[in-house]
Amino acid sequence: MKTTLLIWAGLLCLTPTAMAQTAPRLAATSAVGAETPYAADFAEAYRRYPVIPRGMLEAVAYTQTHIRHIDATEPASCTGMPQAAGVMGLFADGKGYFRENLKLVARLSDVSVEQIKTDPHSNILAYAAAYARLVNERNLSGADPARHLPILIELSELPLAKDAVSNFALDSHLYSVLSFLNKAENQQQYHFPSYNLDLRAIFGANFRVLSAGAAQVSDRSVEADGQTFDPGSSTYARVNSTNYGPAISDFTTCNYSSRNGVAVTHYAIHTVQGTYAGCISWFKNCSSNVSAHYVIRSSDGQVTQMVSEANKAWHIGNENPYTIGTEHEGYVNDASWYTTAMYNSSADLARDITVSGYGISGLRTFYGAATTGTFSTGACVKIKGHQHYPNQTHTDPGVNWNWERFYKLINNAPTVSTLTATSGSVYDSGGPSANYGDDVRQCQLISPSGATSIKLTFSAFDLESGYDHLFVYDGSNANAPLIGKYSGTTSPGTLTATSGKMFLELRSDCATTRPGFAATWTATMPTTTSCPTDSYEANETLSAGKFIGVNVNNSAYVCPAGDNDWYYFNSSSTNNNIKLTLTNLPFDYELELYNASGALLYSSTNPSTNSETIIYNGAPAATYYVRVYGYNGATSNTTAYTLRVSTQSVAWRQAPAGDGSAVAARLSPTAPTQPVVTITNPVEAGTKAWLTVSGYDGPAELVLRDSQGQPIGSATQAEIASEQPLGYSLPAGLRPGVYIVTLQLSKHVEYVKLLVR
Incomplete structure (x- = not known):
């Protein structure tokens, strides 16, 4: 037994610490179906916030918008109902009835309301950040979505009231989200495990009403199939006590x-x-x-x-x-x-x-x-x-x-006015001439884009001494370092925020107002460096991508910071094995391959200045798009990267296990004498790992084993063709971790390490 354990330990060669250090920079190598909208954004959200049960974000988005970005051009409802925003269907204006959950998400995620409304990527990531923050605050497990109902309730726009109709509406929302998670077709399409949620147990006596084909709603009750909805047994009521929810x-x-x-x-x-x-x-x-x-x-x-x-x-x-x-x-x-x-x-x-x-x-x-x-x-x-x-x-x-x-x-959700000009004037809520009012909490953020420091000089200052105060912070909110707390008539003089952002907060009590304050600010901006001439610009979006030929080198710059370079090329039915390489990198650059619908197919995210490589063997003849960008906004105005798209009639060899790129080197013209097995890493449970064997043709038996060498499931029989990728399906409920795939090749056994995330 000791010998067996040592063999498995040697094969794994990954400690939990090492895995934790390397996992964030591993590439996503499995293809994402074109039918899955915003798949890359959801995948990024789950990577950033693993406490969110996989599938939960899609479930909420589908319930709210059918996973469609709702923007300002959407026609207004004839009922006068407020408009939702973005993929997650958040409400910025509840019209005095709905909860304004977009503002809650903005506060919890530290992403601006406008950005969440207009940018689908920010909309999804901000909601995920807010969700994860609430999960962590409540120390909830990420494994059981049924335990996350309080999070769904808090992030919903629906009113929280104790009447039957309001409770039925909220339970209907929760029922829709959990029902989405229970459907096998959704689990397959969106790559999340089967949670086997018992909806009858979760919704209790109200399950029959919630699952009925029709319900009758009056101003005081809801009925369906001869049963009355019981607000006292609703999910909200069970999560909440008589006066206060979580009590x-x-x-x-x-x-x-x-x-x-x-x-x-x-x-x-x-x-x-x-x-x-x-x-x-x-x-x-x-x-x-x-x-x-x-x-x-x-x-x-x-x-x-x-x-x-x-x-x-x-x-x-x-x-x-x-x-x-x-x-x-x-x-x-x-x-x-x-x-x-x-x-x-x-x-x-x-x-x-x-x-x-x-x-x-x-x-x-x-x-x-x-x-x-x-x-x-x-x-x-x-x-x-x-x-x-x-x-x-x-x-x-x-x-x-x-x-x-x-x-x-x-008072955790203040209204904040953001000032982005490099200079200007700022006043209390009364403006330049009137007194501020009672019960004021006025928050202003001076935040010119790219500023290195802010200098604020007061020309007038008069607050009720000891009762009304101005707080000034060096940062983007009231949790940033405090520069000072000021009251009375003594001017603060000139204040400096070295972070490049300054947050002002005025608080007044219920009586006695004063003239307030007036001040001017100036921002120190960094010296700008011009970018070299780039013949492909402007190509910052997929729709603006520039055509490149295959089997030729293309050079360009990632400049300025945050630049995204998009290209497209065509593959033929004869030379349909594609390899992308990104070399001559001055900093950490990333490489992604998309189909014509804008769905991410593969990405390569090697750390530092290591080259990036993507292989797509057997690609259908079509138009494909390539995205090149700097990790964390990396940029260079002195060194151009080299992008090459290569196609050929024979397959390219996949990357060895553990490589951070999506693929590796071209096939050797001479087959090895000893079979060589490679597999894509990392992969997600419920998807396929692409396995390639060089130097062997014939039958094989594949067995998936855990880190202790114990089999998981039954063996898989396959016919191996040398150099031809084989899709190996993984169980949907597989836990993240390191596994071993054993291949019985005739009388020879090969072992390959598999990292599941």
Whole structure:
């Protein structure tokens, strides 16, 4: 047994660490079907964000747009319904009804709203980035799409309401997405595994209504096949508790009373001075005479609801009638209890309260310095600590609670005005002559393209001292390094952002306004270097690609930065074996082959200045397109690359296993005396790996084995023709990793390593 294990270890020669280091730069060598729109963009999204279950992005896109880019030319609906945008069907303007999920995606992905609306690639990648961020925040597994329903709900545009019709609409959306994932034809076309989702179990009693051929909707109910849709059993209701979505309901039967008609106007933050479990237990002790509406756990941010928001919890003395209170596990003198998970969960809860009809604005969150004592902030501040209410002796959440961080998490989707000119003037929300208003959060980003630094000089400055503030950051948002926080009448003078971007944030309270500020900015721009004359320009898009002949060298420059060079050529039915080479590279350049429909067929992405090579044996006679570009915007105005398209009547030999390019060298005119086996690497589960044997003709038995040498599935019988590629189908549910393919060639056995991603 020890000998067998050593043999397999020697064949693999890849440690998990080595795989993690090399995988991001491996090439995608398997062909993508022309019938799959935006396949390259979806593939890139899954490579970047492996926590997203494969197929989920296509499922959402198909449900929303049938995987079609919706742009501004799309005719408006005769119903007046707002227009979706892009491949993922996101809403920028909800018309006061739909949630504006495009803005949410823009915030979570740090991609501009305009770019997401207009560019299909950005639309898909931004949605994927937002999805992955939410998955990571909730520590969800990427293996089970059914566990991702809260993510789909959060990223949907559909309203979140507790009535039957709204819940039915949202469940219908989720049902469509999961049904897409359950269809075998989709699994085959879009190359994702069978998840075997049990839709009856997921949707419970409402499955019959959701799967019915027709449903009857009134203003209060939904019916189908004689069954009424139960909003209390809907997916949204099961993901959400009575008052707050993610909370676990563990209501106490005592320690609360009626509000007696007093309206909720404030929200209080507490620290337990103990454990999560202990607090829950204590609140259910009817002798304790104390409670709060919610309790949050430190380790993962889990929320338990103890008292309905409609009732008065007993947490803050005389201030109970008009407050909602939340206890946070931990102790005020130990900052380690205030975890990122707790902050995020607590802010989510607070944000939910701000949109629950109480009139509590997130802008009224306390953001001053944390302190050890007690002091009253006054009625203007609506979301604050126990220590900030009048007539209190408790000092929680205390000196270790980060109020500025909490404010930003609650108010996490500000409207940002972006200024891209290299110079100009900037003012508060009142403009050059009027005062700014109450309850203002004005965010402005000065971001000229390519700027190396920004200098901002103030000519006027007058804010209500100690209450209204201007924050200036060196970067693109309010999480960038803080240059300064300014209030009163002392001018900040001249400020410099060395990042090339400057973010300004004005906050005002609920009373007393002032003239505000006026300032001018100038940007330092890099010295531009001209690009050499390139006879193929302009060829930045597939439709503008320039014709090149075969079996000749073509030279051009990737210049300026971000340049994309497109070409096209024709292959014949006799010389239908194609090889593309990209050589003489000054930096890391990449090579891609497309068909005339714009579908990516092959790519070669070797690191550094290594040459790129693509082989497509047996290509149909057709017009093909080639794209050359610099990795991470690499460019050169001094060295031209060389692109060559070669065709011949015999097949080219495929790349050896582990090579980062799509292909390798031309066949040797003399067959080797010992059979040589090569296979495309890496490949994806459910697709074909193209295997070539040199120096052997005849029958073969192929067996796929795991890293321990154990067979996976049954053996495959094949007829080998020397030098002719053979498609070897892989199981759809194969896990990513390193495998071994064994070939029994007559009386000789060959081993070849296969990397599945």
